[in-house]
Amino acid sequence: MADGKQIKTTSGIEIKEVYTEPSAMSEQPGEFPFTRGIQKDMYRGRLWTMRQYAGFSTAEESNKRYHYLLSQGTTGLSVAFDLPTQIGYDSDHHMAEGEVGKVGVAIDSLKDMEQLFAGIELQNITTSMTINATAPILLAMYIALAKKQGADLKQLSGTIQNDILKEYAARGTYIYPPAPSMRLITDVFEYCSKEVPKWNTISISGYHIREAGSTAVQELAFTLANGKAYLKAALEKGLDIDVFAPRLSFFFNCHNNFFEEIAKFRAARRMWAHMTKELGATTPEAQKLRFHTQTGGSTLTAQQPLNNIIRVGQQAMAAVLGGTQSLHTNGYDEALSLPTEEAARIALRTQQIIAFESGVTDTVDPLAGSYFVEALTDEMEAAAKIYIDKIDAMGGSVKAIEQDYIQQEIARASYEYQNEVERGERVIVGVNKFVQEEKPHGDVFRVDDSVRKQQTERLDQLKNTRDNAAVKQCLNDLENAAKNSQNLMPFLLNSVQNYATLGEVANALRNVFGEY
Structure with missing residues (x-):
C-alpha cells in the first residue's frame, strides 16, 4: 500500500495489495485432494443440511423447539446437552446444582431421550449430538430409542461429536484419562462400522479450539492433528481405514475474516486427503474431509446485538463458499442468552436466503481461479503444516496436550487478540468503535431452576419402577x-x-x- 501499511489476516498472514499469479491447482471438484469440494456437483446436486443447534430445560421443552424448527424448514436436528449430562452427572447430583437444563437439555436416562424425540421418527431425520465424554452413553440411548421405534439401524444417520482431545486442550468437559477415553472412542468406531454403518462416529472439532481463542491457522492445524491421532488409534486397534475413515466428520468455526475462513476450509480438505492417503486410505470416500460449520459464537456481541445478524450472514456465506456439508447459524441474541424463537427463525432464514436467493449455489466452487483465494489457501496450509510437524515431533496430539503445548498456544493467541481489541488495533463494531448508549435488553430467554426439581422427581420415579x-x-x-x-x-x-x-x-x- 502507498503508506507502507501492512494488512494481515487474524492468523498473521500478510495480505498483498494485488494478486497476479494463478495457482498451479488443476484438479476438479470431487477429485483428490478435494480442494474445490468433495462432490462433483456440490450444491447443484444437494444443498448443505440446515441444522439449528437447540436444547434447553427439560426434554419436553426441547422437543417443542425441535418440532417448531422442523415446521420452519430445518433439515437436521442438533442437540445441545446441559453441563451435568456432558460430564456424567445425573440432575440430582450435588455437582449439578445450578446447571440443570441451562446450556442444553438435561438427559438422565432413556426415559428423557424418549421424550426428547417424541413424535420424531429417528430413521427419517439426521441428528447431530454435541457430546464428548459421555458420547458413547448418549449414542447407546439414541440407538435404544431407534430400536424401540422399529427403525432399521443400518439406515440410522447422524453424528456424535465424541472428540475428547479438544476437550483436554480447549473446552474442559472430560471425565476419564486420555488412554481410556481414546479406547471408548475407538470402541464406538468399531461397533458402528458393523451395526450403524451410516452414523458419523466422531466430529473432530475445531469449533471449540477457535472459541477458546485460537487463530484460524491454529484451528486448522490442531483439528487435523487431533484427526490424525484418532486415525492412528483406530489403526492400532486393527480397524480398516477404508471402512472407518468415511464415517469421520469435522466441525469447524466460521469467523469474520471472510476470505481467510474460505481458504481454511479449502486447505483443510486438501491436507486431510494427503494425511489419510499417507496412512493407507485408498478410496476417495476415506480421503474426503466432510464437515459441519457453525458461525462464530465468540464473535457475537452483547452490544448492539442486531449487528450479529450481519455477522452471522457473512460467516454463513463464507461457510457455503468454502463448501460445507452442514451449517448452523447462531441466533443474534446468543451473547445475551439462549436464542429466542424469533432469533432461531432469523438464523435459519439466513441460510435459506443464501441457498435460494443469492445465486452462490448455482455453480460449483465459484471462487476457484481467484489468485487471492488460492494463494491464501496455500499460505494457510503452509502455516498449519509447521504446527502439525511440531506436534508430530512431540509424538502426536495426545503427547502435545499432556505437555500443555496446544493449550499454551491457544492461550497466547487469545491474549494477543484481546490486546489488539483493547488497544483499538482491531475494530469490533459497537464494542470499541461506533459505540452508543443502550437500554437494558428485556426480551432474553431464561431457564428456570425448577427444572432440577422436575428431573429429580423423574429420577426417583424411574428408580422406583424399573x-x-x-x-x-x-x-x-x-x-x-x-x-x-x-x-x-x-x-x-x-x-x-x-x-x-x-x-x-x-x-x-x-x-x-x-x-x-
Missing part, C-alpha cells in the same frame, strides 16, 4: 468389560435399555478408569 436387579447386573457386566479389552458399546446399550441412568453408567466406568 427392574433394579437387572440394572445392577448390567452395571457389573459393564465394569468387568471395562477391566478387559471387550468392546463396551453392547454393555452400554444393555445398561441404558434397562433404564440405568447416565450418572450410574458414567460411575461404573469411573470405578475402573478413574477421573482425569
Whole structure:
C-alpha cells in the first residue's frame, strides 16, 4: 500500500495489495485432494443440511423447539446437552446444582431421550449430538430409542461429536484419562462400522479450539492433528481405514475474516486427503474431509446485538463458499442468552436466503481461479503444516496436550487478540468503535431452576419402577468389560435399555478408569 501499511489476516498472514499469479491447482471438484469440494456437483446436486443447534430445560421443552424448527424448514436436528449430562452427572447430583437444563437439555436416562424425540421418527431425520465424554452413553440411548421405534439401524444417520482431545486442550468437559477415553472412542468406531454403518462416529472439532481463542491457522492445524491421532488409534486397534475413515466428520468455526475462513476450509480438505492417503486410505470416500460449520459464537456481541445478524450472514456465506456439508447459524441474541424463537427463525432464514436467493449455489466452487483465494489457501496450509510437524515431533496430539503445548498456544493467541481489541488495533463494531448508549435488553430467554426439581422427581420415579436387579447386573457386566479389552458399546446399550441412568453408567466406568 502507498503508506507502507501492512494488512494481515487474524492468523498473521500478510495480505498483498494485488494478486497476479494463478495457482498451479488443476484438479476438479470431487477429485483428490478435494480442494474445490468433495462432490462433483456440490450444491447443484444437494444443498448443505440446515441444522439449528437447540436444547434447553427439560426434554419436553426441547422437543417443542425441535418440532417448531422442523415446521420452519430445518433439515437436521442438533442437540445441545446441559453441563451435568456432558460430564456424567445425573440432575440430582450435588455437582449439578445450578446447571440443570441451562446450556442444553438435561438427559438422565432413556426415559428423557424418549421424550426428547417424541413424535420424531429417528430413521427419517439426521441428528447431530454435541457430546464428548459421555458420547458413547448418549449414542447407546439414541440407538435404544431407534430400536424401540422399529427403525432399521443400518439406515440410522447422524453424528456424535465424541472428540475428547479438544476437550483436554480447549473446552474442559472430560471425565476419564486420555488412554481410556481414546479406547471408548475407538470402541464406538468399531461397533458402528458393523451395526450403524451410516452414523458419523466422531466430529473432530475445531469449533471449540477457535472459541477458546485460537487463530484460524491454529484451528486448522490442531483439528487435523487431533484427526490424525484418532486415525492412528483406530489403526492400532486393527480397524480398516477404508471402512472407518468415511464415517469421520469435522466441525469447524466460521469467523469474520471472510476470505481467510474460505481458504481454511479449502486447505483443510486438501491436507486431510494427503494425511489419510499417507496412512493407507485408498478410496476417495476415506480421503474426503466432510464437515459441519457453525458461525462464530465468540464473535457475537452483547452490544448492539442486531449487528450479529450481519455477522452471522457473512460467516454463513463464507461457510457455503468454502463448501460445507452442514451449517448452523447462531441466533443474534446468543451473547445475551439462549436464542429466542424469533432469533432461531432469523438464523435459519439466513441460510435459506443464501441457498435460494443469492445465486452462490448455482455453480460449483465459484471462487476457484481467484489468485487471492488460492494463494491464501496455500499460505494457510503452509502455516498449519509447521504446527502439525511440531506436534508430530512431540509424538502426536495426545503427547502435545499432556505437555500443555496446544493449550499454551491457544492461550497466547487469545491474549494477543484481546490486546489488539483493547488497544483499538482491531475494530469490533459497537464494542470499541461506533459505540452508543443502550437500554437494558428485556426480551432474553431464561431457564428456570425448577427444572432440577422436575428431573429429580423423574429420577426417583424411574428408580422406583424399573427392574433394579437387572440394572445392577448390567452395571457389573459393564465394569468387568471395562477391566478387559471387550468392546463396551453392547454393555452400554444393555445398561441404558434397562433404564440405568447416565450418572450410574458414567460411575461404573469411573470405578475402573478413574477421573482425569
